[in-house]
Amino acid sequence: MNSPTLTDLAKAIPTALSATSVGGLSDEALLLAIREVEELGRHVDALRVVTAGELAARSRTEDGPAGLAARKGCRSANELLQRLTQVSSATAASRLGLAVLTRPGTALSGAAMPAKFDHVRAALEAGELGVDAAVALTRNLAPLQVRVHPDALDAAEQELVAAATGTSPDSSVSASADEIRIQASVWRATLDPDGLEPDEAHAMAKRSFRMGPERNGLVPVSGGLLPEAAGRVKRLFDAYLTPTTAPAFLSDEELADKNAVRDPRTKDQQRHDILIGVPDAMARSGDTPTVGGAAPTVLVTVRAEDLDSGGAGYADGVESPLSPTTVKQLVCSGGTQKVLIGRNGRILKLGSAERCFTAPQRRAITARDGGCLIPGCSIPAGWCEVHHVTPAAEGGLTHPDNGVLLCWFHHRTIDTSGWAIRMRAGSPEVQAPPWLDHTRRWRLATKSRTALAARVSRHGP
Ligand SMILES: [Zn+2]
Known part of the structure; x- marks a missing residue:
């Protein structure tokens, strides 16, 4: 009798177990079927890897147009594999990658050479090792090939294959692919502790900070920080996150009946608000690079009639319009410059900067307020930011x-917060919201340590 072809075998599968019969299996039969199907799959997977490897060997780039993939009009073995099998490029790459590491080689003399991971190859071909575990194992150990002694690497490979196939003396239970990945990474770190450096080099190359397209009024941020960068940013946040205690101006008695005075913001919101201050502070420092000769500030345009009546504005580089509240805040702290534009779009008149605190004014305010x-x-x-206590629109x-x-x-x-600020003889006073301080007392406010020191010395020790 002729041996059955692969097509014969595929046709025979439904006679052993059909999809429609699965529902009728007992629990035990179902579990058995799952294990048996997986074993069948492992044999098929091993052949997938081997055939992909042969395809790659016949499609080497150095063969040029004589290569198999090129002859079939494909740029690479991966593309040809995708076209033949309809798998994704990632799946094709995974099979081809595993094939490179498990394909027996040929020496220059023509003699057969074992595969780079010969224990993995043998276990794959025997249908004992799954592709997931094989990939997890080889991915971790392959970088060690040029770095550790072949005997040590061979021992690690053997141990891991034994763990994955349940033939280890330590345990007869096969480890899952995820467990193999973890075990393999431990082997890697143990055999080659210096090899962690390239990991850092990889992280270095991958470091990123991205801002996505705006959606629902928010710009998503993503990326990956190097641990040291994350540490610095975290320290920055930690330094300025408000403590969950009550505001510092309350006396102990006043604190006694305020047991739940907290910043209304979540920590995430506070971190966002802390971040917003950093570019402003940098823009004000003399060392900041300029954009076209000016410090990198946000340019917002708004129609003159909208400015005081409360209309939307548009920020350079931001797609969606800014709300009147945002425009008001930006104008309050950043000032304005009027540009008169004619009906034909021509600039008719350029006003001078208004409502904009100068650097010396800001320094004076900083000395007085301290924060x-x-x-x-x-x-x-x-x-x-510098806030106009009486708005410029009201003559402030x-x-x-x-x-x-x-x-x-x-x-x-x-x-909207309930905090109120007024100026008395050039000194700012604040009034806490009623939920915080029902006496509604105005108090001198400053964070300036010099001002506080002066106050202390007036009162005497
Ligand atoms: Zn504040």
């Missing part, structure tokens, strides 16, 4: 007597 004026907020002066001057430091968040929410 965000809201009690309990720890954002430093360098990251704060751009003068230190009308400008105070607020962090981005407290500036954004100053009209």
Whole structure:
């Protein structure tokens, strides 16, 4: 009798187990069927890898147009494999990669050479080792080939194959592919501790920070930080996250009946707000590179009639319009410059910068306020915005007597948070929201340590 072809075998499978008969299996029969199907699959997988490897060997790039893939009009063995099998390029690459490591070689003398991972090859061909485990094993050990002694590598391979096939003296239970991946990485780190360096080099190449397209009013951020970078950013956040304690101005008695005074923001929201202060502070430092001669600031355009009545604005480089609240805050801290544009779009008149605190004014305000004026907020002066206490639209001057430091968040929410600020003889005073302080007392506010020291010395020790 002729031996059956692969097609014969494929046709015979439904006679052994058909998809429609699975529902009628007992629990035990189902579990047995799953194991048997997997064993069948392992044999098929091993042949998939071997045939893919042969395809690759006949499609070497050095063979040029004489290569098999080229003759079939494909750029690579991977493409030809995809066209033949309809698998994804990733699956094709996985088979081809495993084939390279498990295909017996030929020496220059013509003698047969064992595969790079000959124990893996043998276990695959015997149908005892699955492709997932084989990939997990070889991916971890392959980089060691040029770095550790072949005997040590061979021992590691043998141990891992035994663990994966349940033939290890330590355990007769086959380890899953995920377990093999972990065990293999331990072997790798043990055999070649210096090899972790290339991992770091890889991470170095992969480091990234990306901002995606805006969706629902938010710009998604993704990427991967090097551990040391993450450490620095984390320290920065930790330094300015507000403690969960009550604002510092309350006395102990006042604190006693405020048992749940907290920053209303989540830690994630606070980290966002901390991040917003960093570019502003950098833009103000003299060392910041300029964009076309100006410090990198955000340019927002808004129609003159919308500016005071509350209309949308448009920021350079941001797709969606900015709300009136955002425009108001940006104008309050960043100033404006009027540009008169004619009906034909021509610039008719360029006004001078208005409502914009100068650097010397800002320095003076910083000396007086020392940081965000809201009690309990720890954002430093360098990251704060200057807020017009009386809005410019209501005749408030751009003068230190009308400008105070607020962090981005407290500036954004100053009209809605319940905190109030007023100027008395050039000194800012704050009033806490009623839920925090029912006496509604105005208190002198400053974070400036010099101002605090002066106050202390006036009162005496
Ligand atoms: Zn603040």
